[in-house]
Amino acid sequence: MLRHTIKRILLMFPTLFGAAVLVFFLLRIVPGDICEIRFGGIEGGGFNQEAVDICRRANGLDQPITVQFTQFVRGLIVFDFGVSMWSRSPIMDELGHRFPLSIQLTIMAMAVSIAIGIPLGVVAALRQDTWIDYTARTFGIVGMAVPSFWLGMMIIVGLLVSTHQLFDDPWMPPLEYVSFFEDPVENLAQLFWPALAVGYRFSASLTRWTRSALLEVLHEDYIRTARAKGLLKTIVIRRHALKNSMLPVVTLLGMEFAALMSGLVVTEQVFNLNGIGKWFVVSVENHDFTSTQTLVMLFALIFVVTNFIVDLIYAWLDPRIRYS
């Protein structure tokens, strides 16, 4: 187990380094940087070379590309990501403001999707080929087809209209978000709806996976044996079937955690949330290299770390992997 863990930790570094190389050069393949966007004028008219040069020097864009790359990698290692090329504020501060919001939203979305997806998947599997099953399956595919940003819009409209009709006091999406530590109740109430919009989509795939994983296990010999020796159906399901069917579900949970964070990119736009998703879109549009790089690396890091955790859980749940 220890060997396995250490090997997995060491394997994370090449992936992250590769990601760093990839994103760094991808951003710089095409000419045109933030300074040209700012001071370059439109279509060559009013091109202010002097301002562009000053701006480039300030952002270190006049340095040779190898120097820029070493600085970037050094920054990643010592957790000093420099300043945003657009706002000039330190990226660490910006992350400090925005990351908690996004991570909270992701965790809430996970909670929402688990609360909906797993029970629904289990019920669908246990009542296979009944109307419950068909409803759950349709729900599953619809959930994957609905764009989460549109679902967010529909939630806003729905709340607005229903509160207006019922209480004559229309609900409005909040303009400012309260921190969890200032007012936990208000904060959870505000973030519940965006979490539902992001989480519903994921609950759909979770329903499908849970259903098929459980169905597979229910057809195993040991389930029949357990039933044959007279165990109650509920005990068979709880002790034997559910536990064993959770393996693929755990994998999915891990994989989707990283995907959920990227789903925020669009949902944060709809709900006007100042999280990392919204920041990513702005940075990408402005060719703000330092912010974009750091955020992409953050997404990659989250992906790699969740994969690692999933791997550990998997090994812990399944002795066959641990001892191989």
Next chain:
Amino acid sequence: MTLPETTLTNSELPPTATLGQKLMRLIRQKKLGAFGGAIILAMILMALFAETMSPYDPLENNYEHIFQAPSFEHWFGTDRYGRDILSRIIHGSRTALFIGIVSAFLGATTGFVLGLASGYFGGTFDLIFMRFIDLFMAFPPLIMVLAIVATFGNAMPYVIAAISISIIPDSVRIIRANALQVRQAPYVDSAIALGFSHTRIIFRHMLPNVMAPYLIIFTAAVGGAILAEAALSFLGLGVNEPTPAWGLMLQGGTEESITGVYWTAVFPGVAITLAVFGFFVLGDALRDVLDPKLRRG
């Protein structure tokens, strides 16, 4: 064991089902899949006959008729430029289908070729190539698409390229897994023993056997690509105004809905959901029919 000699003559055999009958049976067995197929068919017809079907010019601004609620004149209402939303949705099916199908085809086919090669040759090539794919998987698809589009610009070819690149890793992995299985089959061994060339073995012996997963991936990928295009256009990084595109039509929909103009936000979203739903359920049905082994999730 000897089989009893058949006494059936040709006339006694049940008549072979015609293509139409087979199709009808399939539709009856896979109702949801057939429904998906019907949606896709409707969408294709809409795209082909957009000019004749749409009641108005999708690009025509009409400032006297901005934000009109749905009525007999404008079934789905009008938007902030007074353009007819129904006509824009009908024309938008072209954008969705074009970007969806082309990028799904490019992505799934590249993944198909690479996965097949990786699975067939194996060894060092496979090892290094799969690490490379792992690297790509470390970026959530939408993040990668956004980064590519932001770097190269949002001209149509770049949007398509970005979406298709995001499809490659998944399709490589699935096709490779299938190719590895086929590689173990005795007929591939005998083909190698007979001294056939790599090209011949890959194209004549392996390719037909991984065609089913390819079709399934392709169908589902069209749905995924339509979703990605909608998200990109919504963020302003995909299709540009005034081209009718569903994601683009949703831009500003939240703000307009708050002021009571809900129809600009509702109908294009329904169109996206229906289209993607159609491709996903068709993909599901194809998987059940073509490849029962893959049935999962």
